[in-house]
Amino acid sequence: MSNIGLIIEERSRDIGDFLVGRLIPFRKKRMIGPFIFIDHMGPTDLGPKKYMDVDQHPHIGLSTLTFILEGELMHEDSLGTRQLIQPGSVNWMVAGKGVSHTERTPEHLRNGNTFTAHGYQIWVALPKDMEDIEPEFHHIPATDLPSWKDGTTQFKLVAGEGYGRKSPVPVHSPLFMVEIKTEETYELNTMDNLKGEIGICIVDGGIEACGQSVEKGNILVSKVADTCKTILKPNTHLLLFGGEPFPEKRHIHWNFVSHDAQKIETAKQAWEDKTFPMMKNDKSYVPLPGS
Structure with a gap:
């Protein structure tokens, strides 16, 4: 039996009026496969005096993956995209050489009710030779994602490849993101179905792994080949993240990711000078931290 490589507990971060739980990067683990950033938003009640409004901000060198469990968000970006995301679907934005975007509570939910x-x-770093590709945006409805059951346990392949299936999300390196929901006790087999590094994120419920009981609000990190026997408790909700790590380290500063620190410095200056690709119909602007 192998040991769990690391257990990371969510650390609270405040983004305006919205409290999130940061999972990675963590000082002892900067990435899980190509995944370089995972924020857990909520669950929280929003309503007349509090909404999620993330103003215009930039990205380079990565793809963003937005996955909603409850509520809705409106995504808009410098490509001209305007896309509502609802529970179970995926918004996949490839920042490449540079893109700006906003994410806000849609107008139809600003009706005086609480939700x-x-x-x-989630941010997925791009391979070294693809960091400067043209930006793209893709929306994949929940009904297009591979879903299946093993007994009473429900699986959904959100992105990448695993369990003999492939998600339609157009990823750029070997990775996986899998959603799992149990009704009864279930023994999880990742060894034969996933490859690379793995993060087991406990959204709700709990698991037994390597003789330890781990509850929601934690993410377990190891290599798939080293993952010990993992028992999921009834009514548990997991997200599995991971894949093959890159050979080079990644630098990360604010919303910028690159293997080359100078590219980040160039992007920072472009954002301060407002020569970065900007949205045409949104004049909001999140200043560079420390500026």
Whole structure:
């Protein structure tokens, strides 16, 4: 039996009026496969005096993956995209050489009622030779993602490849993101179905792994080949993240990711000078931290 490589507990971060739980990067683990950033948004009640409004901000060198469990978000970007995301679907934005975007509570939910917002904001680093590709945006409805059951346990392949299936999300390196929901006790087999590094994120419920009981709000990190026997408790909700790590380290500063620190410095200056690709119909602007 192998040991768990690391257990990371969510650390709270405040983004305006919205409290999120940061999972990675962590000082002892900067990436899981190509995944370089995972924020857990909510669950929290939003309503008349509090909405999620992330103003215009930039990205380079990565793809963003937005996955909503409850509530809705409106995505808009410098490509001219305007896309509502609802629970179970995927917004996949390839920043490449540079893109700006906003994510906000849509107007139809600003009706005086209270609703729950819950989801994950994820960044996937691009391979070294693809960091400067043209930006793209893709929306994949929940009904297009591979879903299946093993007994009473429900699986959904959100992105990448695993369990003999392939998601339609157009990723750029070997990776996986899998959603799992149990009704009864279930023994999880990742060894034969996934490759590379793995993060087991406990959204709800709990698991037994390597003789330890681990509850929601934690992410377990190891290599798939080293993952010990993992028992999922009834009514548990997991997200599995991971894949093959890159040979080069990645630098990360604010919303910028690159293997080359100078590219990040160039992007920072472009954002301060407002020569970065900007949205045409949104004049909001999040200043560079420390500027």
